[in-house]
Each structure stands twice: as structure tokens, then as C-alpha cells.
Amino acid sequence: VRDAYTEQLDDMVALLRTMCQDVAVALEKATRALMRSDATLAQEVVDEDRSIDLKWHEAEERAFELLVLQAPIATDLRTIVSAIHTASDIERMGALTEHIAEAVLRRHPQPVLPEEVAGYFGEMGRVGVALARKAVDVIESRDAVKAAQLEADDDAMDDLHEHMSRQLMDRNWPHGVEAAVDATLLARFYERYADHAVSIARRIIYIVTGQMPGPLSV
Amino acid sequence: VRDAYTEQLDDMVALLRTMCQDVAVALEKATRALMRSDATLAQEVVDEDRSIDLKWHEAEERAFELLVLQAPIATDLRTIVSAIHTASDIERMGALTEHIAEAVLRRHPQPVLPEEVAGYFGEMGRVGVALARKAVDVIESRDAVKAAQLEADDDAMDDLHEHMSRQLMDRNWPHGVEAAVDATLLARFYERYADHAVSIARRIIYIVTGQMPGPLSV
Numbered sequence: 318v319r320d321a322y323t324e325q326l327d328d329m330v331a332l333l334r335t336m337c338q339d340v341a342v343a344l345e346k347a348t349r350a351l352m353r354s355d356a357t358l359a360q361e362v363v364d365e366d367r368s369i370d371l372k373w374h375e376a377e378e379r380a381f382e383l384l385v386l387q388a389p390i391a392t393d394l395r396t397i398v399s400a401i402h403t404a405s406d407i408e409r410m411g412a413l414t415e416h417i418a419e420a421v422l423r424r425h426p427q428p429v430l431p432e433e434v435a436g437y438f439g440e441m442g443r444v445g446v447a448l449a450r451k452a453v454d455v456i457e458s459r460d461a462v463k464a465a466q467l468e469a470d471d472d473a474m475d476d477l478h479e480h481m482s483r484q485l486m487d488r489n490w491p492h493g494v495e496a497a498v499d500a501t502l503l504a505r506f507y508e509r510y511a512d513h514a515v516s517i518a519r520r521i522i523y524i525v526t527g528q529m530p531g532p533l534s535v
Numbered sequence: 536v537r538d539a540y541t542e543q544l545d546d547m548v549a550l551l552r553t554m555c556q557d558v559a560v561a562l563e564k565a566t567r568a569l570m571r572s573d574a575t576l577a578q579e580v581v582d583e584d585r586s587i588d589l590k591w592h593e594a595e596e597r598a599f600e601l602l603v604l605q606a607p608i609a610t611d612l613r614t615i616v617s618a619i620h621t622a623s624d625i626e627r628m629g630a631l632t633e634h635i636a637e638a639v640l641r642r643h644p645q646p647v648l649p650e651e652v653a654g655y656f657g658e659m660g661r662v663g664v665a666l667a668r669k670a671v672d673v674i675e676s677r678d679a680v681k682a683a684q685l686e687a688d689d690d691a692m693d694d695l696h697e698h699m700s701r702q703l704m705d706r707n708w709p710h711g712v713e714a715a716v717d718a719t720l721l722a723r724f725y726e727r728y729a730d731h732a733v734s735i736a737r738r739i740i741y742i743v744t745g746q747m748p749g750p751l752s753v
Contacts, residue, residue, distance in 0.1 A: 381616065388606035398599065401619060482716075490712050495704055497712045498719045505723060 348442025566660025
């Protein structure tokens with residue numbers, strides 16, 4: 318049987334897994350709302366972000382309790398310190414997703430994006446959701462090899478971002494400054510979301526190998 | 536005499552103080568580089584960010600050692616967990632400052648910003664640097680009242696951001712899409728920098744009061 322300590326540790330990891338699953342679903346919804354200018358769905362994303370914030374506090378408290386009660390060392394200590402980082406990363410992923418939904422609400426019933434670039438964002442959404450789902454997977458499996466793949470997967474996001482930027486910087490961009498500003502910020506939100514997913518994966522590598530991951534150059 | 540443990544804890548806090556001081560200086564330089572299109576100064580900011588990243592790793596390692604060796608509780612444990620967050624916040628402040636410097640390098644010898652909005656960014660720079668300096672101060676003093684002031688000070692940044700956005704959204708914006716995109720991202724970088732300074736201050740409140748700060752709604 319598992320002792321109380323192991324159980325507590327597993328529960329904390331399970332909570333992170335749920336949180337990460339939540340922000341994957343949230344980004345999928347926010348992207349759908351963005352594509353369809355769906356204010357109801359966007360409002361749902363905004364409302365649901367509160368529960369991610371609550372879970373963030375809970376995760377931090379659990380990490381704190383484990384530190385107080387168990388004085389963990391080695392892998393367990395790395396797991397707990399990483400959990401503190403991961404909970405922050407997921408909280409930011411939730412906040413960034415909320416920003417996407419807020420943009421939909423702000424421009425509704427107009428679409429935020431000109432049709433010409435909407436496709437890039439649909440794709441960024443797919444890549445972002447896939448990264449978050451892989452992060453869920455590695456939080457559970459602690460598979461360092463899979464975790465390392467997220468960094469490569471993130472290149473797809475960077476490529477999309479670059480293509481979109483190029484279109485934006487084209488002197489013949491016909492959609493005006495407001496659309497350009499919106500597209501710029503939205504692309505930044507997707508890109509940062511993906512960076513946080515990669516960050517989570519890097520912490521998994523750290524738990525497994527004991528090597529502190531370097532900062533993301535983003 | 537201080538025992539080895541207290542000394543180790545104080546050293547970690549002193550390192551955070553230095554790091555925060557470093558990113559205050561970095562933002563001051565990056566803003567100056569932005570105002571004058573000074574590529575040499577901008578390159579200096581980019582180069583110096585490496586040392587902030589190294590210090591970030593060092594701070595994390597020290598926090599980790601303290602957790603392993605001392606099994607701290609109560610205020611000390613809150614200090615160490617907060618140090619982990621604060622070191623991340625400062626690393627992000629450094630990265631955001633680097634992004635500002637990179638924009639200067641990208642457009643050099645052209646200025647990044649049209650003269651019409653440059654003033655807002657000079658002002659955002661001043662507010663950002665002041666927030667970072669106050670964060671340095673509260674890291675050292677643990678003055679929860681002063682720490683609470685940072686949240687109010689951050690309103691100045693939000694106001695500047697809003698004014699700038701309004702000018703950008705003006706249908707008569709004559710500077711084209713590229714300048715609008717640059718201004719949008721730069722404003723976001725300054726705003727996020729300020730948010731991280733506020734985050735640091737909130738952690739100080741947490742250390743002192745034991746109350747976990749809520750997420751910033753940004």
C-alpha cells in the first residue's frame with residue numbers, strides 16, 4: 318500500500334495534470350470562439366479561468382504542505398519545486414487563453430481577425446492544444462524523451478508565427494492598423510502559451526535527470 | 536553571530552536583490568537605447584542578460600540547498616518558496632528587456648518608434664525602472680506596506696498603455712502597420728515587466744502575512 322506521503326505527492330501531480338488538461342480544453346474553446354466570433358463560447362472561457370486560478374492556489378498549498386511535513390529530498394524535492402513552477406506555468410496558460418477570449422468579446426459581433434490570417438490562428442490553436450496535451454501526458458508519465466520532443470514541436474508554433482508576421486509586415490496589408498494590432502497580440506498569446514507548455518516539459522526532464530533546465534530564449 | 540543557515544538565507548535574498556537591481560539597470564539602458572536608436576547600448580543589454588540567467592540558476596540552486604539541508608518551516612519556508620518565484624519573475628523581466636533591445640537592433644539605424652509615441656515609451660521605461668527599484672527595496676526591507684504600493688504604482692503603466700493604444704487605434708495613425716506592430720509588442724513588454732515587479736512585491740506580502748497572493752489579472 319502507498320503511504321500517506323506518496324499519496325499526497327501523487328495527488329499533487331494529479332492536480333497539475335487536471336489543471337493542464339483544463340487549459341488544453343480552454344485553448345481549444347478559445348480558438349473555436351476566435352474562428353467563429355462566438356461570444357458565448359468566449360465568455361465560457363473567461364468564466365472558467367477562475368477555476369484554474371483556484372486550482373493554482375490549491376497546488377501551491379499542497380506543495381507547501383509537502384515541504385513542511387515531509388522535508389523531502391532528491392527526486393521528491395525536485396518534483397515539488399517543479400510543481401510550484403508548473404502550477405505557475407499553467408496559470409499563465411489560462412490567463413493567455415482568457416486574453417484570446419477577451420479579444421473575441423471586445424470585437425463581437427465583428428470577427429477579430431481578417432479571413433486572410435484566420436487560418437494561421439486555427440493552426441496555432443491546434444499546435445498549442447497538442448503541446449498542452451503532451452504536457453499532460455509527460456506530467457503523468459515522466460517520460461523525459463517525450464518531454465524533450467515538446468521543444469521540437471514548439472518550432473511549428475514559431476514557424477506559424479513567422480509566416481503570420483511576414484503577412485502582417487507586407488506593405489499591401491489591406492486590413493488596417495486595428496486588425497494588425499489584434500493579430501500581433503493574439504499571435505504573442507499563442508506563442509507564450511506554447512512556451513509555457515515547453516517549460517513544463519523541461520521541468521519533467523529536470524525531475525528525471527536532476528539537470529536544471531536553462532531559460533527558454535523567448 | 537549569525538549561524539550558517541541564516542547566513543545562507545540572507546545570501547540568497549541578497550542575490551535576488553542584486554538580480555532585481557540588474558534588471559532595473561537593464562530596462563533603463565534598453566529604454567535609452569530605444570529613445571536614441573543606440574545599437575551599441577542595445578547590444579550591451581542583450582549581452583548582459585546572460586548574467587541574469589546565470590544568477591537565476593544560482594538562486595534556484597541556493598533555494599534548493601536550503602530546502603534540502605534545513606527543512607525550513609513557517610516564514611523561512613515562505614521566503615524560500617517566494618525566492619523561487621521571484622527569481623523566475625526577474626528572469627522574465629530580463630528577457631522582456633532583452634526583447635526591447637532586440638527591437639532596437641532589428642530596426643537600426645531606423646528608430647523603432649515614430650516620434651509621436653516615443654514619449655509614452657520613455658515614460659513607461661521610467662515607471663518600469665521605478666517599480667523594479669521599489670521591488671529591490673521591498674526584497675530587502677520586507678516592508679509589506681511599501682510592497683502594497685507597487686500595485687497602485689503599476690496603474691501608471693496601465694494608463695500609459697491605454698493612452699498609447701488609443702493613439703494607435705486612431706484611424707489617422709499615419710505611421711503604417713510595421714510601426715504599429717512594433718509599438719504594440721513593445722508596450723506589452725513594458726506592461727509585463729511591470730506586472731512581474733508587482734508579483735515580486737505580492738510575494739513579499741505573502742512572506743510577511745502568510746496570505747497567498749491571488750493571481751494578477753493580466
